Amino acid sequence: MTTSSTSTDAEGSRRPRSVLRDPGFLRLWTGATASGLATWVLPFVLGLGVLERELSAVELGVVLAARTVGFLAAVPVGGVLADRHSRRGVVLWSGLAAAAGAPVLALGLGWSLPLMIAAAAVMGAGQGACRPAYQALVAEVVDAEQRQAANAAMSMAVRVTTLVAPALTTLLALVLDTRALLVGIGVIWLCAALVPPRGRRFAAAGKTRVSFVREFADGVREARRHPWFLAGLGALTAVISLGYSATGVILPLISRDRYGSEVVLAAALTAATVGGLVGALLMARWKPPAQGWIALAALACYGFAPLALLLPVHWLVIVAAYVVAGMGIQLFNVPWFTATQREVEPDKLARVSSLDFLLSYGLAPIGLALIAPAVDAFGVTAVLGTCAAACFLAPAVAALVPSTKEFSRHTVEEARR
Structure with missing residues (x-):
C-alpha cells in the first residue's frame, strides 16, 4: 500500500510529497532496478565465458536466443497472470524462477549446452513475466498524481543499469570466475523477487475465469x-x-x-x-x-x-x-x-x-x-x-x-x- 503523497509545509498548505520519500515505491524501484541489472549483466558475463574459452561464440548466441524465446513466450502469460492474481505474487514467482535458473546456467557452463539453453529460457521467462507485473504494480503502489515522477525514476534506473552493467562485470571478473558471477546474477534476481511491496488489488473479486487466450484477447x-x-x-x-x-x-x-x-x-x-x-x-x-x-x-x-x-x-x-x-x-x-x-x-x-x-x-x-x-x-x-x-x-x-x-x-x- 502506498503512503500519502502529500505533506504540509510551514504555512499549513498541502503540497505533493516526493515519490522518492515513499518507502513502498523505493522498494518497488529497488526491485525493478535489480531485475534490470540482472538482465543487462547476463550477456556480459556470458561474454567473459567466451573470452575464457568456456563457451563458444555460437553457443553464446544460442543461449541468448533461448533467453529471448523464453522472454517472448512469458510476456503474454505474465500479463494474464498479473491481472488474474496478485501482481506482487507474479513478481515474486517470476523473480524466483529467474533466480533458480542462474545457478543451473553456471552448472551447465562448459559442460552441457542443452542444460544452459533450458536455464536461459527459464531466466528469460522470469524476466518476461515480471515486466508487465512491475508496470501494473506501479499503478497500485503510487498515487495517480505521482506516477509520472515514479515512471521517470524507473526509467532512470534502466539507464543507470546500462551504464553500470559492463563496468561492474569487468570489476567483479577480476576476483570472481564466470560461474560465480552467474550465481551472483541469481542473487540479484532474488532481490528483484523479494524486495517489492504489496500493492492495492484492482482485479474484481469473484471474476469468472476463462482460458488464457480469451483473457489475453480481453x-x-x-x-x-x-x-x-x-x-x-x-x-x-x-x-x-x-x-x-x-x-x-x-x-x-x-x-x-x-x-x-x-x-x-x-x-x-x-x-x-x-x-x-x-x-x-x-x-x-x-x-x-x-x-x-x-x-x-x-x-x-x-x-x-x-x-x-x-x-x-x-x-x-x-x-x-x-x-x-x-x-x-x-x-x-x-x-x-x-x-x-x-x-x-x-x-x-x-x-x-x-x-x-x-x-x-x-x-x-x-x-x-x-x-x-x-x-x-x-x-x-x-x-x-x-x-x-x-x-x-x-x-x-x-x-x-x-x-x-x-x-x-x-x-x-x-x-x-
Whole structure:
C-alpha cells in the first residue's frame, strides 16, 4: 500500500510529497532496478565465458536466443497472470524462477549446452513475466498524481543499469570466475523477487475465469478501446524494430570503416544512455501541454541517429545525434507509461502492458536479424535512409489520430459533447 503523497509545509498548505520519500515505491524501484541489472549483466558475463574459452561464440548466441524465446513466450502469460492474481505474487514467482535458473546456467557452463539453453529460457521467462507485473504494480503502489515522477525514476534506473552493467562485470571478473558471477546474477534476481511491496488489488473479486487466450484477447480488446495507444504502439514498434536495430547493427561498421576506431561506437552508445538519463530527469517534473504530441515528436528524434550515420559528418555529430535519440526515447516512454496506467482499466493493465512489450521490444530481434541481409542486398545508404525515414514518419502518422494529443480518448469524447 502506498503512503500519502502529500505533506504540509510551514504555512499549513498541502503540497505533493516526493515519490522518492515513499518507502513502498523505493522498494518497488529497488526491485525493478535489480531485475534490470540482472538482465543487462547476463550477456556480459556470458561474454567473459567466451573470452575464457568456456563457451563458444555460437553457443553464446544460442543461449541468448533461448533467453529471448523464453522472454517472448512469458510476456503474454505474465500479463494474464498479473491481472488474474496478485501482481506482487507474479513478481515474486517470476523473480524466483529467474533466480533458480542462474545457478543451473553456471552448472551447465562448459559442460552441457542443452542444460544452459533450458536455464536461459527459464531466466528469460522470469524476466518476461515480471515486466508487465512491475508496470501494473506501479499503478497500485503510487498515487495517480505521482506516477509520472515514479515512471521517470524507473526509467532512470534502466539507464543507470546500462551504464553500470559492463563496468561492474569487468570489476567483479577480476576476483570472481564466470560461474560465480552467474550465481551472483541469481542473487540479484532474488532481490528483484523479494524486495517489492504489496500493492492495492484492482482485479474484481469473484471474476469468472476463462482460458488464457480469451483473457489475453480481453486485454487486446481493451487496447483497441484506446486509439492513441494503438497509434503510439505502432510508432514505437517501427522506431525500435527499424531505427534501433539499424543503428545497433550498422554503428559498429561505421565506427570501424569510416572513422577507423571503436571510440565512436563506445562514445555513441554512452551518449544514448546519457541522453536517456537527461530525458528521464526532465520528465520527472515537466508536464507539457499536448503531452502526447510532444512525446511522439521526441520519439521521432531517434531518426537523427541513422541520419547521422548516413551522412559524412564529424564523429561528434554522431555522438550528439545519439544524445538526442536517447533523450527522445525517454521523453516518450515516461508519458507513455503514465498514460497507460491512467487510461487503461486497472484489471486489464498488465495485459495491455504485456502487449506493449511484446510488440515494441519483442519484434526488435526480428529487425536485428533482417538488417544485415538488407545491407548486403541494398547497401548501407538505402537501409539507413529507409530507417531514418521510418523513425520520422511513423510518429508523425500516429499524431494524426486525435486522441494522441493528450494520450487520452476522454479528451476527444469531451470535445465532441
